[in-house]
Amino acid sequence: MAYSLSLGLLYLGLLCGNGLVSARSELFTPDPSRGPHFTGCRSREQETFRCWWSAGIFQNLTEPGALRVFYQTKNFLSEWQECPDYTRTVKNECYFNKTFTQIWTSYCIQLRSVRENITYDEACFTVENIVHPDPPIGLNWTLLNVSRSGLHFDVLVRWAPPPSADVQMGWMSLVYQVQYRVRNNSHWEMLDLESGTQQSIYGLHTDKEYEVRVRCKMSAFDNFGEFSGSIIVHVAQIPSKESTFPTTLVLIFGVIGVVILLVLLIFSQQQRLMVIFLPPIPAPKIKGIDPELLKNGKLDQLNSLLSSQDMYKPDFYHEDPWVEFIQLDLDDPAEKNESSDTQHLLGVSRSGSSHVLNFKSDDDSGRASCYDPEIPNPEDLASLLPGHSGRGDNHPLVSRSSSSIPDLGVQQTKEVEETPIQTQPAVPSWVNMDFLCQVSDFTPAGGVVLSPGQLNSSPEKKKEEENEKKIQFQLLSDGAYTSENTARQLSASVPPSPGPEQGYQTFPTQAVEGNLWNGEYLVSTSDSQTPYLLPEAPPAPILPPVSDYTVVQEVDAQHSLLLNPPSSQPAICPHSPNKHLPAMPTMPMGYLTPDLLGNLTP
């Protein structure tokens, strides 16, 4: 009940009073358009307060006493009391001294014209809400520090609270605000509220004059007091040109020195820098060929170089390779003695099968093996001589390097199962090697098996050396020839073969499959093979001296070489080679000319 009553009173008060309470900042500015009204109430120290009013447009009420102020405190007294003290010196001011000032109580004042009994204005407030403290006193500053460059400095500003405010007792708890600006500037810089009595200002410029002032207010209230008087803060700039001068000099000299160093460096390392920045363009080069050689014009070397370049061309052997490599001696009738060789070589037919020399072109040129001065083991060579059936599916004899020879040797030994092949440990022939290769066998796949050549061709030894495959490698500069000598040797060493008709030279493979010769080289038969193949052969069969040369009788349709039989069997191949050219493995005597080849090619 009482609460609702108080609320109602509140509303009344609001309706009636619309003076200073609604606008707190409006003070001391009488509104001439209005009637008599309060212009403001203020307290300085929360112990006394004053109120001012104005007559407004009613000029007839300006005489003193026409308007009177009544007040009422809301605590316990409900009566309206008149202003305890009208200030004599100041017009229209009502002063409430300590005895009449109570905080934490709300006051209501009224401006009345007693004569007319009209209340012109009313306002309600509490004293602490109208407190505007006095400005602080004793504002001074001290220099904190100056920056290294001498351009900035910091100051500490100090002041004292207003003497009227009883801060010590705690009656008023004040907070302060410091403002500063560059002199004659219009904008003031404001710092945060400070509850203490000092504050530092940072970042001021030397050679500039600053104004600093401070004001205070009660904490938790909004009314600031007046500003204190401004003080001037100024720090003269210390002339420090002497310190800057050497630094600039040092900088300049340093830069000059660095530039000189750079120039010297560039000039001294000119060549290197040229290489780095302008690398030389590589001239066109062919591998292996010295440009100087071209300039000097030595054709032989040039030819050799150029030809060596072509050594590994795959197309090389597709175009009549054997024509260039094989040197056939068709005109020599003595070659007939080598029929045995060819027989051996063509000994595949003895077993009933006729095999064709396959003279396929092989990618692997056998030249390298013939060129290779390395001479394989005697065992390897032994394997190449007759008695060695066409072993190995892929046995390009001459096409392989010397490393292939061991394979052949191995195979040969394997073939002759019960015939231990003895190889002479002595390898004298390796030292004095001929430059011709002795083809001793052809593999079914078309590989050519080379046989070791015999240097010391004694019949006995030859016999003994039948099994030992000595290959005489005679390297030619431009091909793997089987020299006539070697062919003859081979053919001579070949024992009489069973069938003259067997145009193919085989190794003692009569019991084994036939040979197919592949490759580009002549195969020189080692012997008639028979003694090698037969298991009853002596434990150390000796290779008959074989001729190193053989004669190519013909080339069959599969580009296989048909070689003459060895000379020990002259009767074997009495036939003219030409007869068999188109078909079968008979052995024509003589060389195979390219024309013949042309006929043979399918």
Next chain:
Amino acid sequence: MNRVKVLQAWLWCVSLWSCWLSHAIPLDCKDETGSLIQCTSISQEKLLDRVIQHAELIYRVSEESCTLFEDMFVPYPLHALRNQGGTVWHTKPFPIPGSKTEIQQISDKWLLHSVLMLVQSWMEPLIYLQTTLNRYDDAPDALLNKTKWVSDKLLSLEQGVVVLIRKMLDEGILTPSVFEHTLTPYDEPSPEVLESILRDYNLLICFKKDAHKMETFLKLLKCRQSNKLSCLSY
């Protein structure tokens, strides 16, 4: 007869021993982790400083809460209510003087007791205020947090004042609350929004005023402790 005497003597011994124990055993204090540590004693001045800090903070936060509430809910024409200091919504058992002279004449004992009374009188209304603020649709969280914070701080302030009373006045407070509300206006339902807003606004204003009172009293007390001469009325 002998038995009775023996019994009495034994009872005396037991009571004395318990008294001695109660004085000898120190108060169990707990540090942050909760483990029992020896209680650290604090000097009276430090305690008073801390109590004053509490009161200052409460006063500042109450003013902020009042401003927040005013900006959020109170229509602008009614902002003048603040200046008017609010209406008295409950009577106190004893009047508190408002003039400086009168206050300066208040004794220390009376100062402390009045502070304690003020603190205790505001505990319930603040809790109620929290519930009412939650009813508003868009009450800012800052306001709710501040109100909650003030409630908590009031409790600790009360404890501090109790200890001060015990230390300075050598009194023991037996009853936790000697003050009871004579008027509970919040029992009445208030369907109108404006009325409830005004009531809460008034509550905040009054609380701010009372917080100011607490702070002033405590500061006066401190002033008296340090330098009696300057704190007396001149």
